[in-house]
Amino acid sequence: MLAARETIGGRVHRTPTLTSASLAREVGVPVYLKAELLQRTGSFKPRGVLNKLASLTAEEKSRGVIGISAGNHAQALAYGAALEGVDALIVMWQGVSEQKLEATKAYGGTVDLEAPDPLTAFDRLHQLVAETGRTLVHGFDDPDVIAGHGTIALELEEDAPDANVIVVPAGGGGLVSGIAAATDARVVAVEPEGSRALHEGLRAGRPVTVSPTSIADGLSAPFAGENCIGVCLAWGVESVLVSEAEIEAGFRFLYGRAKLACEPAGAVGLAALLAGKVPLSGASAVAVVVSGGNVAAETAAAILAGR
Numbered sequence: 001m002l003a004a005r006e007t008i009g010g011r012v013h014r015t016p017t018l019t020s021a022s023l024a025r026e027v028g029v030p031v032y033l034k035a036e037l038l039q040r041t042g043s044f045k046p047r048g049v050l051n052k053l054a055s056l057t058a059e060e061k062s063r064g065v066i067g068i069s070a071g072n073h074a075q076a077l078a079y080g081a082a083l084e085g086v087d088a089l090i091v092m093w094q095g096v097s098e099q100k101l102e103a104t105k106a107y108g109g110t111v112d113l114e115a116p117d118p119l120t121a122f123d124r125l126h127q128l129v130a131e132t133g134r135t136l137v138h139g140f141d142d143p144d145v146i147a148g149h150g151t152i153a154l155e156l157e158e159d160a161p162d163a164n165v166i167v168v169p170a171g172g173g174g175l176v177s178g179i180a181a182a183t184d185a186r187v188v189a190v191e192p193e194g195s196r197a198l199h200e201g202l203r204a205g206r207p208v209t210v211s212p213t214s215i216a217d218g219l220s221a222p223f224a225g226e227n228c229i230g231v232c233l234a235w236g237v238e239s240v241l242v243s244e245a246e247i248e249a250g251f252r253f254l255y256g257r258a259k260l261a262c263e264p265a266g267a268v269g270l271a272a273l274l275a276g277k278v279p280l281s282g283a284s285a286v287a288v289v290v291s292g293g294n295v296a297a298e299t300a301a302a303i304l305a306g307r
Contacts, residue, residue, distance in 0.1 A: 001150040001182040008050045008148060011083070015039050017159035017287070022257050027273055030285040032160040033254075034152060037262050037293030041107070043218070044149060044175060044291050045076030045139075051148030052137050053080050061086045066134035068092075068125045070118070070220045071100025072265075072292050073139035078109025089134060093121040097217055099296040118212060118222040140174030141225025150178030156287050157183065163287040167269040167278055170198045170239075172221035173228025175291060180235040185287075188238045190272040192216050192247060198224040199239045202232060215299070216247055218265030218292055240278065246271040248303050254290065255304060263295035264303070 015035050023031040036044040053065070064087035067077040074090040081088035090104055093115040104111055112128065115121035129136055138145060152175075156163060163185060168176040170189035176198070180187040191199050195212035201224035212220040231237075242250075247264050250271030254260040269288040272278050280286070 001147055001154055004051045004147040005151045005154055007054045008047055008151065011050050012046050013039050014155060017156065018258065020258055027280065027286070029280055029283050030162065031273070032156070032163055032285065032287040033258060033260065034156060034287055034289045035260060036152065036289060036291050037260060037266050041072070041075040041079050042292055042294040043072040043076065044152060044289070045072045046080055047151055048145030048148035048174060048178070049073070049076040049080040049137060052142060052144040053084050053086070055144050056135060060135040064089060064132070064134045065137045066091070066125065066129060066132065067137045067139060068121055069139050070217050071097050071104065072218050072294060074104040074109060074111070075100060075107055075294070077137055078104050078107035082108040089128065089132070091115065091121050091125045091128065093117055097294070097296060100294055103294065118220055119209065122222065140172030140221065141227050143227060146174050146178040146181070146227065146231065148178070149175045150182035152289065153179040153182035160285065160287050163285040165278065165280070165283045165286045167273055167286060167288045169219060169265055169268045169289065169291045171195070171219035171265070173198045173201070173224040173232060175289070176237060177228040177231035179289070180237050181231050186238065187235065188240060188272070188278050189232065190240055190242060190268045191219060192268060193241045193243050195219050196241055197221045198228070198232070199241060201229045202237070202239050205229070205233065214247070215244055216265040216268055218263055218294070219268065240272050242268055242271045242275060242277065246275045250274055251303050255300070260290055261293055261300070262290050263292050264299070266290045266292040
């Protein structure tokens with residue numbers, strides 16, 4: 001993780017770690033909010049992408065890169081590839097967020113939308129890798145990507161040294177496994193009840209295919225990474241699930257009380273904390289990663305209005 005921080009230093013924001021007195025009163029211990037929604041491209045994803053791109057050879061870059069994503073990794077890969085002067089192709093699928101799709105194109109990525117859903121999108125990815133010879137930059141199951149994301153934990157150790165519990169949104173598992181590998185704190189992974197790839201993977205000890213359905217589209221991985229599961233099991237990561245109503249409550253709290261314009265995926269950690277699903281016995285302070293802020297205006301408005 002230290003090497004990753006050196007590699008990406010100066011190319012990503014050191015995002016603020018905020019305190020919340022109202023949250024502290026709510027849960028009974030000090031609470032920090034790691035505002036990764038203020039990261040470049042609006043999520044934590046550039047940390048892993050830039051660390052991975054830095055590891056590629058000139059020949060690998062010359063073939064172009066390819067990735068797959070519901071949106072946040074797509075934007076980060078398009079952005080990072082443009083910085084490196086590398087051509088990027090991103091596999092998405094029909095029905096992804098229009099806001100994230102358009103942002104990916106605006107950053108310079110070419111998007112393939114042939115797949116109807118997340119699971120078949122991975123089949124499409126493998127097909128395109130074979131056909132084009134592009135270098136895969138995986139969104140979560142890659143050691144360099146995981147290490148890049150782990151730099152968040154290094155910042156938390158410096159900015160919130162009393163936090164011995166870190167609550168992290170989870171999809172494919174790249175963020176939570178990176179943080180777990182870089183800290184001695186207890187790490188709690190939070191997923192929507194309808195999008196529980198890591199939860200099922202931890203139970204089985206291997207990747208398990210799920211059919212993700214949640215307003216938290218940024219956590220819609222159809223399986224968790226094998227490397228991610230292995231790290232989470234080795235470091236004793238805890239897993240909890242939150243309902244759609246709890247996600248919306250966390251979203252409204254972050255908007256209304258913390259003034260953080262997050263996306264639903266970025267609110268799941270706080271949702272779990274507010275719902276009392278994170279055991280706080282022995283906790284001196286809690287850090288919650290607010291992982292992203294890429295949300296369509298109409299989605300945010302509907303949640304805030306309680307629709």
